Amino acid sequence: MTDTDGTLRPARTDPPSRRPGLDARLLVERGAFRLDVALRAAPGDVIALLGPNGAGKTTALRALAGLEPLTDGHILLDGVELDRLAPEARPVGVVFQDYLLFPHLSALDNVAFGPRCRGASRARARAEAAGWLDRMGLSAHASAKPRRLSGGQAQRVALARALATRPRLLLLDEPLAALDARTRLDVRAQLRHHLAGFEAVAVLVTHDPLDAMVLADHLVVVEDGGIVQEGAPAAIARHPRTDYIAHLVGLNLYRGRADAHTVRLDGGTVITTSEELSGPVFVAFPPSAVTLHRERPTGSSARNLWRCEVAGLETHGDRIRAALTGGLPLAADLTTMAAAELNLHTGAEVWASVKATQTHAYPA
Template identity: 80%
Template sequence: MTDIDETPAGLRDRGLPGEGLDARLVVDRVTFRLDVALTAAPGDVVALLGPNGAGKTTALRALAGLVPLTGGHLRLDGAALDRTPPEARPVGVVFQDYLLFPHLSALDNVAFGPRCQGATKAEARAQAAGWLARMGLTGHAGAKPRRLSGGQAQRVALARALATRPRLLLLDEPLAALDARTRLEVRAQLRRHLAEFEAVAVLVTHDPLDAMVLADRLVVVEHGRVVQEGTPSDIARRPRTDYVAQLVGLNLYRGQADGHTVRLEAAGPALTITEDLSGPVFVAFPPGAVTLHRDRPTGSSARNLWRCEVAGLETHGDQIRADLTGTLPLTADLTTVAAAELGLHPGAVVWAAVKAAQTHAYPA
């Protein structure tokens, strides 16, 4: 890391005391209600994750002041921002399509914020040059946005947001506009810049990999409500909704535990687990834990065995993912060779087996 004196103002402002973000965002619309609580300490990166229409972008716009709250509160570093106009908030925003000024160079795009805050043209351009250097874009300072690649434009947008020395940085799907190859590189760069950012950062995304790599904590929103929050590893190990389970690639079920047996809800089958639990629980296992057989296996040690029908097949990485219905709806991953040997096709009847040791049960 560079010496603190060489770091542009607003990055690692260690001398600035901060209490972070304390918000309850309530937004009422005709057919939708957002009610999301968010807290974060300075230095935290929080990802809002959820399906389309969950309320993620509404929450982000409420934090920026672009959507008025109808209830709740919004405090940043102890100051109430509920009635503060957007332009007066210490908030920086990186929009999904970056929204760079097309008639300005990269340097002047970044200098725009400091100029609005009262810096002279020379001062603003000097600050902007420092930020572009930080982003590895010194050689592109004079380029207009149309001459920049997607990754370069994303870094200019991030520099423009940080140049205003925000106490809250908002990123709306910051990698969505990039192709897959560029996304890998820019994600790593963005992670490094966020790790150096001293204030609070809130990221909105529907991509679980972006959330897992970039954020310290995930807040999962569905239907305008928080359904789960925690560290990426907590979320991945213990999903609590079907949406989260699908994101992290797990089969998830809810039921009542009695010792090593879980009776699933809605008159479903029983599962054998290794944990000794009692009461409402979730049971999860990865698709790779499922083995498929054309005939009912007789010598298998798996305690969990169900008759299923193949509803669909799709390529998943270098494997085939089978969508199964029947006694227990689930997904299974198998190699292309195994799928061919089994003669899998929609409508085929198979037996699915899962060992108790490959399940993970936890209180609901």
């Protein structure tokens, strides 16, 4: 970490808490990469670690599981120092991205594996496993080997296997990434149901904002090994603080200096907003708020108007998203019919307008 004058100093390890739940400071140094993330959660909370590839999300998850040693920091779970325990001794359940089910075991025996490792007899472990499969709606597939299971069924078996050990910390590494779009929708809803009934702490790693928004109570956004923003999903979606987050939630985001209703960006471009602020601010608006014109509009009520050039066009759901450069780099969404009527193509010159009432400014 650095002081305000830029001097490097050792990372401070905060005094650990003895409260129920998770209290972790994860500091991992590996070559040139440095992870420094603090996580706190009460029993019943679901935290999502969200960030681009290489941000450190999986490293954080591996550190919690004991698969990646800490350089410094601490991991307390219900007041117990997990960082002093071997991975197999930690009350932690893990659902891996590709599930890692034992291919030679049935669904029942996959789930029974955890209780058996914790000392349960074979009969008791299988009885507990049968109960978990029933909760997951998989009783009819108890004897099936993993190769006979669909992606959604395999995901639920992996979740049942993790929960069968009754962990106090559940770690989910991209649990929906291996599913196709149709299955993902159904399994996401089922996973949300199961997590809602989980009485301990769950930590989810994902790069998918929809998974994070639907499944988590609290988002922690990680970039380059550090936390850049955290909070409730709705708050982060409304007030993104980095370009990465703005892109995830589908907003145009700019930083500038406000003087009443006027925000001046670093390059000199001015945006008029409905909020009256002073000092450093962010300004955000959705691509759907942008109206495009081939000629400079006259009589428009929009307070913001910029001359731009189309840098690219792509299908975005049932709409066309135009990437614009020029007066203000931005994204604009429009219907296929509107794009055709405007004869949009790469290199086309357009005027982009946004009403002040459709912008949202907030302190930086």
